[in-house]
Amino acid sequence: MPIPLFNSIASWLIKKRYHQIELFLKYPEEVQEEVLHQLLEFAEDTEIGKRHEFASINNYETFRERVPIVSYEEIEPVIERTRKGEQNLFWPTAINWFAKSSGTTNAKSKFIPVSTEALEDCHYKSGKDLLCLYLNNNEASKLFTGKSLRLGGSKELYEDSGSFFGDLSAILIDNMPLWAQYSSTPSSKVSLMSEWESKLKVIIKESTQEDVTSLVGVPSWMLVLLNDVIEETGKDHLFQVWENLEVYFHGGVSFDPYMEQYKKLLPRKNFKYYEIYNASEGFFAIQDRNNANDLLLMLDYGIFYEFIPMDVYRTPEQKAIPLWEVKTNTNYAIIITTNSGLWRYKIGDTIRFTSLSPYRIRVTGRTKHHINVFGEELIIENAEEALKNVCKKTGTEIKDYTAGPIFMSGKEKGAHEWIIEFRKPPEQLDYFTEFLDNALKSLNSDYEAKRYNNTTLKMPVVHVARENLFHDWLKSKDKLGGQHKIPRLSNKRDYIEELLKMNA
Secondary structure, eight states: OOHHHHHHHHHHHHHHTHHHHHHHHHOHHHHHHHHHHHHHHHTTTSHHHHHTTGGGOOSHHHHHHHSOOBOHHHHHHHHHHHHTTOOSSSOSSOOOEEEEOOOSSOSSOOEEEEOHHHIIIIIIHHHHHHHHHHHHHOTTOOGGGSEEEEOOOSOOOEEETTEEEEOHHHHHHHTOOHHHHHTEESOHHHHTOSOHHHHHHHHHHHHTTSOEEEEEEOHHHHHHHHHHHHHHHTOSSGGGTOTTOOEEEEOSSOSGGGHHHHHHHSOOTTOEEEEEEEETTEEEEEOOSTTOSSEEEOOOSSEEEEEEETTTTTSTTOOOEEGGGOOBTOOEEEEEEETTSOOSEEEEEEEEEEEETTEEEEEEEESSSEEOSSSOOEEHHHHHHHHHHHHHHHTOEEEEEEEEEEOOBTTBOBEEEEEEEEEEOOSOHHHHHHHHHHHHHHHOHHHHHHHGGGSSBOOOEEEEOOTTHHHHHHHHTTOOSTTOOOOOBOSSSHHHHHHHHHHO
16 A cells, blocks of 8 residues: 555544543543443452352442442552452453562562453554544644654563563553554564663664654653664754654653753744653543643543542542543542453542633642652652753753752751762752742642751752763663663662762
8 A cells, every 4th residue: 555545544543532532521420430330330240259248239430439449559469369260250251361560669569450342442452542632633644654763671571370471561562553553663673672772773774774754762762762762863953854853742751851851853834742641550641632731631542541639649538430520730640440450440540621612731740759758749840841941041952860858967058969870960050949949839839948057957958960870770770771760859869879889
């Protein structure tokens, strides 16, 4: 089939889905209630379904009363039983795939169940929806005249007791539909290579021979690849390598600290950036408008959502609420019930709603990735926004960073300690630190109060990381590439101490 004709047909088929999206835009509460009832009915004869009597749950209130909110640690035993071959424990169809979590907060890996239903009705459906929403906003797109350069995880799939586990991206690639394989580069064989640095070289060799029209991957790792492409080809920018490149679909970490660096690599004003929000547990939200800074919550992927306001999270007053009770500009922890058999599961992410009609969100951080040792409630969203503002003001570029507390000692006040690896360092670190402190004060009133007259917190301490410090730290933990992320904020000093030793 000629490429222009394939482009036209593929675009037409994908955009047909928009009519279904309009259904949950118009009737969000009804769609979410239907998702919950379908999940309960489908799983009523499982072990968990019988324990909580799913068959007699006919409304959300009963579901909330009868089924407890759980963490991974609480359901790990039943997941391990499934990994060893038992079935029908928490989901009626066979669970043979497990996404090995690359979470940064626990040394122990998590194995997140991935059902056939989740692959089809969540992960692959979301891939088509991402394209649908993009094409709906960009009628002149020629996305399918070329290929999508995807940068997935660096782990191979492993078999254990008849089940398979690996990075979610590896599972998706291994089960990828033919249409997606045809339109992607590099090949599945290269995408599943386990050694990150060797893999990058092969990706560059393969992809530079293709007409790449889109990029897909985590911003921090994609930036490494794209800089290597520039170095390998000797070009000034990426449009000299891929003339028809038109969009970058990104997710996994905040894009704000990397935006200016991408603009230098992709110097066209009409180049598009589209954000996604997905995890091993499911695919949740997609940017649905050009140049937007929030994401449309996708309500018909077999996931039922609940939310806990962060001001009562892990307190006696904690109570989850459904989608139709949320408010804008409130920080929430997400609780999900999914078509892979996760029931009222704490995913560990925090979001806030920017709109209730339709439901649009921004990812604000992690329930465990914040600094609140001194009552300052510093979240990742604050840190990212502050760093973006300071970089613009000082002409610096940041490659990676992490921050943690300096605990009070005797009469010594506490502080925040930052380790920042710069691509373009500040001329004067003292000024950069002062600007960062002021930016955080302007964004977070709790931080400002604790910094007032050095009442509780002193001026932050900023260390300049040596080149490739974070790369080497991740490599030492076998966490290079793909979905692996630097822990941005922590209430503990574990990461700071490890990195400072490596930075000596």
